[in-house]
Amino acid sequence: MTLAEENGPERGGDDLFAAEYVLGVLPTDERQIASRRIDTETGFARLVDGWEVHLSPLAAGYPEIEPPATVKPAIDRRLFSSTTAAPAGQRAGLWSSLAFWRGLAAAAVAALAIYIAVPYLNPPAVLPQTRLVASLAADGSDVKYLAVYDAAHHEVALSHVSGERASGKDFELWMIEGKNAPVSMGVIPAGSTARIVVSPAAQQKLAQGAVLAVSLEPAGGSPTGQPTGPVVAAGDLKSI
Amino acid sequence: MTPQDITKLIVRTSMKDRAAFDLLYRQTSAKLFGVCLRVLNDRGDAEEALQEVFVKIWTKADRFAVSDLSPISWLVAIARNHAIDRIRARRKPAADIDAALDVADPAPGPEAMVVAGDESERIHHCLDELEKDRAAAVRGAYLKGESYAELAERHGVPLNTMRTWLRRSLMKLRECLER
Numbered sequence: 001m002t003l004a005e006e007n008g009p010e011r012g013g014d015d016l017f018a019a020e021y022v023l024g025v026l027p028t029d030e031r032q033i034a035s036r037r038i039d040t041e042t043g044f045a046r047l048v049d050g051w052e053v054h055l056s057p058l059a060a061g062y063p064e065i066e067p068p069a070t071v072k073p074a075i076d077r078r079l080f081s082s083t084t085a086a087p088a089g090q091r092a093g094l095w096s097s098l099a100f101w102r103g104l105a106a107a108a109v110a111a112l113a114i115y116i117a118v119p120y121l122n123p124p125a126v127l128p129q130t131r132l133v134a135s136l137a138a139d140g141s142d143v144k145y146l147a148v149y150d151a152a153h154h155e156v157a158l159s160h161v162s163g164e165r166a167s168g169k170d171f172e173l174w175m176i177e178g179k180n181a182p183v184s185m186g187v188i189p190a191g192s193t194a195r196i197v198v199s200p201a202a203q204q205k206l207a208q209g210a211v212l213a214v215s216l217e218p219a220g221g222s223p224t225g226q227p228t229g230p231v232v233a234a235g236d237l238k239s240i
Numbered sequence: 241m242t243p244q245d246i247t248k249l250i251v252r253t254s255m256k257d258r259a260a261f262d263l264l265y266r267q268t269s270a271k272l273f274g275v276c277l278r279v280l281n282d283r284g285d286a287e288e289a290l291q292e293v294f295v296k297i298w299t300k301a302d303r304f305a306v307s308d309l310s311p312i313s314w315l316v317a318i319a320r321n322h323a324i325d326r327i328r329a330r331r332k333p334a335a336d337i338d339a340a341l342d343v344a345d346p347a348p349g350p351e352a353m354v355v356a357g358d359e360s361e362r363i364h365h366c367l368d369e370l371e372k373d374r375a376a377a378v379r380g381a382y383l384k385g386e387s388y389a390e391l392a393e394r395h396g397v398p399l400n401t402m403r404t405w406l407r408r409s410l411m412k413l414r415e416c417l418e419r
Binding site for chain 2: 015016019020022023024025026027028031035049050052053054055056057058059061062063064065066067068070071072074075078079080
C-alpha cells in the first residue's frame with residue numbers, strides 16, 4: 001500500500017502520517033521521523049497540531065492520579081540543582097534554547113514570547129482578541145515574514161525570517177479585506193524586525209482577521225497606491 | 241483553575257518563573273501522571289516519564305504560543321507523546337497485562353469540560369459513524385498508545401491489514417470532522 005493509493009496526491013500523505021503520529025500507532029523509527037519534521041517543517045507541525053486538537057477530547061478518558069511526593073523534588077534537581085537562580089544565567093538559558101529552534105518557528109516563538117509577556121506585566125488584557133499572528137509566505141518566493149498585530153498598541157510587528165529585497169527595491173505591506181482593493185500599510189523598513197503603525201480605519205479590519213501581503217515595489221513604495229510588483233509573501237491573521 | 245489560568249502559568253513558566261512552574265505542577269501533574277500510567281502500565285516507569293515530561297514543559301513552554309491547542313490539551317499532548325516514545329523504546333508489554341487494564345472508557349468527568357467544547361461532541365459523533373470495533377481501536381490506540389504491531393496482534397490480523405484498516409478509519413474521521 002502506498003500513501004498515494006490511500007490519499008490521492010492532492011491530499012498528500014502528510015495529513016494521514018500526522019494523524020498516525022498523534023494517535024500513537026507508529027513504530028519508533030517513524031515516530032522519530034515525524035518528530036524531526038515537527039521541529040523543522042511548519043506545515044507538518046500544523047497538521048499534527050490539527051489532529052491533536054481533533055482528538056484531544058478523547059483525553060477525557062485519562063484518570064487523574066496523584067503522583068508520589070518524590071517526583072517534584074526529582075524534577076527540580078534535574079532542572080535547577082547545578083544552577084543558582086541568577087537572572088542573567090536564566091536569560092542565557094532561554095536564549096540558548098531559542099537558538100535551537102529553527103526557521104519560522106523560532107521567529108514565531110521569539111516574537112510571541114515578547115508579545116505575550118506584556119499582559120502579565122500589566123493587569124490582564126483580553127489576550128485572544130488583541131493579538132493576531134500571520135505567517136507571510138508565498139509559493140515560488142523565499143521571502144518570509146512573521147507578522148503580529150497588537151491591537152492595544154495599534155501596530156503590526158514584523159519579524160523578517162528570510163528572503164532579501166533586490167537593490168533599489170522595497171517591500172511594501174498591504175492589507176486585503178475580502179474582495180476590496182489592497183490598502184497600503186507602508187514600506188517595510190529593512191532589518192530583522194520592524195513595526196508599522198496601523199491607522200484607525202485599518203485597525204478594525206485587521207482585528208477581524210484580514211489578509212496581509214508583501215509586494216516588491218520600487219524604492220520608496222508603490223507609485224500608484226496599488227501593488228505594482230509581484231506579491232512575494234502573504235498570509236491571514238489568526239488569533240493565538 | 242480555568243484554562244486561562246493554566247495558560248498564564250504556562251506563559252510565566254516560559255519566562256522561567258519557578259513559582260508559576262510549581263503551581264502548574266500542582267494543578268496538572270495528576271492528569272499527566274494518569275496519562276503516563278495508562279500508556280506505560282508501570283508506576284516506576286510512569287514516575288520517571290512524568291519527571292521528563294515536566295523537564296520538557298519547563299524547557300519548551302514557549303512553544304505553547306504557536307499551538308492551536310487548549311492549555312490542558314497541550315500539556316496532555318506532551319505527556320502522551322513522551323510516554324508513547326518511551327513505551328516504543330521498551331520491550332512489548334505482555335498481552336495479559338494489557339488486557340487486564342483494558343477497561344471501558346469512563347464517562348467524561350469534569351475534566352472533559354476543560355478539555356472539550358463543541359470539538360468533543362464532533363469527535364465522538366464522528367467515531368460513532370465508524371464501525372464499532374474500528375472506533376474502539378481508535379480510542380484504544382489513543383488512550384493506551386498501542387502500536388500497529390500490538391493492535392494487529394490483539395485483533396488477530398496481519399500488521400499491514402491493521403494499518404490499512406486504521407488509516408481508512410482516520411480518513412473517514414477526517415472527512416466527518418471537516419463536514
